[in-house]
Amino acid sequence: MAIAVDTLEPIRQKVEAGERLDFEDGLALLESDDLLGLGELADLARRRRGGGDEAYFVQNLYLNQTNVCRVKCKFCAFAVTQKQPGAYTYTPEQIVEDALSQRELTGFTEIHMVGGESPHVTFDYYVEIVRQLHEALPDVHLKLFTASEIHHMTTLSGLPHEDVLRTLRDVGLSTLPGGGAEVFADRVRRLVAPGKESPEIWLETHRIAHGLGIRTHCTMLYGHVETYEERVDHLLRLRALQDETGGFMAFIPLAFHPENTVFERRGWKHTAGSDDLKVLAVSRLLLDNVDHVKAYWIMMGMPLAAVALHFGANDVQGTVVREEIFHAAGARTETEQKIDELVRHVRDAGRVPVQRDTFYNELQRWN
Numbered sequence: 001m002a003i004a005v006d007t008l009e010p011i012r013q014k015v016e017a018g019e020r021l022d023f024e025d026g027l028a029l030l031e032s033d034d035l036l037g038l039g040e041l042a043d044l045a046r047r048r049r050g051g052g053d054e055a056y057f058v059q060n061l062y063l064n065q066t067n068v069c070r071v072k073c074k075f076c077a078f079a080v081t082q083k084q085p086g087a088y089t090y091t092p093e094q095i096v097e098d099a100l101s102q103r104e105l106t107g108f109t110e111i112h113m114v115g116g117e118s119p120h121v122t123f124d125y126y127v128e129i130v131r132q133l134h135e136a137l138p139d140v141h142l143k144l145f146t147a148s149e150i151h152h153m154t155t156l157s158g159l160p161h162e163d164v165l166r167t168l169r170d171v172g173l174s175t176l177p178g179g180g181a182e183v184f185a186d187r188v189r190r191l192v193a194p195g196k197e198s199p200e201i202w203l204e205t206h207r208i209a210h211g212l213g214i215r216t217h218c219t220m221l222y223g224h225v226e227t228y229e230e231r232v233d234h235l236l237r238l239r240a241l242q243d244e245t246g247g248f249m250a251f252i253p254l255a256f257h258p259e260n261t262v263f264e265r266r267g268w269k270h271t272a273g274s275d276d277l278k279v280l281a282v283s284r285l286l287l288d289n290v291d292h293v294k295a296y297w298i299m300m301g302m303p304l305a306a307v308a309l310h311f312g313a314n315d316v317q318g319t320v321v322r323e324e325i326f327h328a329a330g331a332r333t334e335t336e337q338k339i340d341e342l343v344r345h346v347r348d349a350g351r352v353p354v355q356r357d358t359f360y361n362e363l364q365r366w367n
Ligand code: SF4
Pocket: 069, 070, 071, 072, 073, 076, 077, 078, 079, 115, 116, 117, 148
């Protein structure tokens, strides 16, 4: 008679002993079909590292300065060329005007802005965006531009990454979002984002930012051509940099959305909810040095994001006024989540909703 072997048990023992998980553990976790066991283990790891019942969110405004991009990532449904219909590049003045009018409607504390890598702008364009936003909204946290965009600015300006980041920081940039990481493995990058900078450049940009006191976020875009091994490799590379600098505030797993991309024509579908939960749990378990893991409701929908709070996540991102990038690729969620709805979902999941600022300082709590 076959004896059932609980593949999670040796990993559970490591988690309970506070031991670091390795590559093979990561693989075993991803290969496990015991979804509820994974969730329980991830929640155990989160609590053992000091996590409580709080589930965080931030009130934020999403902006995109341009959708013109030279890179042509195959998973991207957002980017266009300058000549295509619908191409836009907003001036710094238009961006400020838009942000000010939104501020009258919602009390956001953070602006999250990313965009295409347009060859038709200069580095001064980016500097002016930051300067003018900071002058117009000095109490709003500016979380702007991925490491890929920072790298793009070095090619536009001829300046090293450190000078680009220092210049932006000195006019008001506070933190960097985590986009552009995709999956670090060369094989994957060649297939889905051959025009993008190397993973070493993405990691080095974050390393330099951390050295300048600019905290950042990190991501993984999963659910396309990557293997389980490549997911684990990606997470361990992020963990290694975090060991070195401690500069990542949160990890956000991003599920690939195929609509309006070349992959839709090949019949690819959205990731299954079970895979989203598994990736969240494994991320929490492997990234033992990153405090916060976000369940990005824009991508998975608020009901599943609430479930994810039992799979290692402790943050549901935010009110996210006007998200465009995932919606261009078929995300069917609302583009805005009202606070009372968000609070209701979090409470129904048995967790305490806490509105935070970008640095996870508590602003309001719903007991
Ligand atoms: S993902 Fe970013 S870099 Fe890639 S094509 Fe889209 S906008 Fe450009």
